[in-house]
Amino acid sequence: MMTVKKIAKVILRLVLGFVAFILLYLLSAFLFSIWTVKREAGTSNDIAIYILTNGDHTDIVVPAKNAITDWSKEISYQNTAGRDTTGQYLAIGWGDKGFYLNTPTWADLKFSTAFKAAFALSTSAIHATYYQSMPESSDCKKIMISNDQYKRLVAFVDSSFKRDAAGKVINIKTNANYGKTDAFYEAKRKYNLFYTCNTWANNALKASGQTACVWTPFDRGIFYHYR
Structure with a gap:
């Protein structure tokens, strides 16, 4: 049988290992976040998109409708509580389904939700919100991209949706909506410490040839690159 002293040593090693992992994770996040993936050169400025943060989570904001894509055909206004068809912009974010549906504020966060999200033990969702306007601020940055880059962005976002047998996006029926202009949809992949909602948004920027981080959670x- 293990003595108390041996048990204490095992616990100490586990604690030190955990602390070392967290420090390495944060250091890696810092270094890879400030390491820039440069924007593609020589492209036209055809379409305005935006990056929008609530202080923790980044959304990619696109025109609700333009000549390339009419998002409302799949991300229907009718799936929102208000069913307002006048929204001009669509903010799209990917994340852990448990966070989205069960954690309206940080005060509501449960250990089980955080644990499952950190270790890819739950499913993911896409949160889509219509806006009438998109004023620029420190939390909302405009990015001008070309038509070709926008097509690549559309393809990246489209590939993130889980679809039914008929190829349609799957609306999540819930009362956990944040307001009258948003809705949730089933998504591919699983959230984890190394692929977060912000990693997804950063990858969306890279897919469309925009300034981004090598990696960031x-x-x-x-936003460091758009100050």
């Missing part, structure tokens, strides 16, 4: 990493 945090919104601050993305």
Whole structure:
């Protein structure tokens, strides 16, 4: 049988290992966040998109409708509580389904939700919100991209949706909506410490040839390059 002293040593090693992992994770996040993936050169400025943060989570904001894509055909206004068809912009974010549906504020966060999200033990969702306007601020940055880059962005976002047998996006029926202009949809992949909501948004920027981080789990990493 293990003595108390041996048990204490095992616990100490586990604690030190955990602390070392956290420190390495944060250091990696910092270094890879400030390491820039440069924007593609020589492209036209055809379409305005935006990056929008609530202080923790980054959304990619696109025109609700233009000549390339009419998002409302799949991300229907009718799936929102208000069913308002006048929204001009669509903010799209990917994340852990448990966070989205069960954690309206940080005060509501449960250990089980955080644990499952950190270790890819739950499913993911896409949160889509319509807006009438998109004023620029420190939390909302405009990015001008070309038509070709926008097509690549559309393809990246489209590939993130889980679809039914008929190829349609799957609306999540819930009362956990944040307001009258948003809705949730089933998504591919699983959230984890190394692929977060902000990693997804950063990858969306990279897919469309925009300035981004090499890797970041945090919104601050993305916005660092757009200050």
